Amino acid sequence: xxxxxxxxxxxxxxxxxxxxxxxxxxxxxxxxxxxxxxxxxxxxxxxxxxxxxxxxxxxxxxxxxxxxxxxxxxxxxxxxxxxxxxxxxxxxxxxxxxxxxxxxxxxxx
Numbered sequence: 563x564x565x566x567x568x569x570x571x572x573x574x575x576x577x578x579x580x581x582x583x584x585x586x587x588x589x590x591x592x593x594x595x596x597x598x599x600x601x602x603x604x605x606x607x608x609x610x611x612x613x614x615x616x617x618x619x620x621x622x623x624x625x626x627x628x629x630x631x632x633x634x635x636x637x638x639x640x641x642x643x644x645x646x647x648x649x650x651x652x653x654x655x656x657x658x659x660x661x662x663x664x665x666x667x668x669x670x671x
Contacts, residue, residue, distance in 0.1 A: 588595040 582598070584590065585594050585598045
């Protein structure tokens, strides 16, 4: 199995979650269990609030960037379609001119 970055991150998260579960059952001792409960009760909500405020700033910025990128891609596609239509019309015009000239040449021969 090739160990890339995402696999390593997933394994690290699993190990941390497993360690927290063991600590909450008191495997590492009563003092660590009490410290973990204190962390869950008092410090984790503060961290959650900070992360929530960060996400309220980060997510709208990312959505706006994605909308701008999609708008630019759609504009590029429209320009490509217009250029393709223009080239196609020019080819049709050249073919029509060539056909008319060929007909005139055959009429005078």
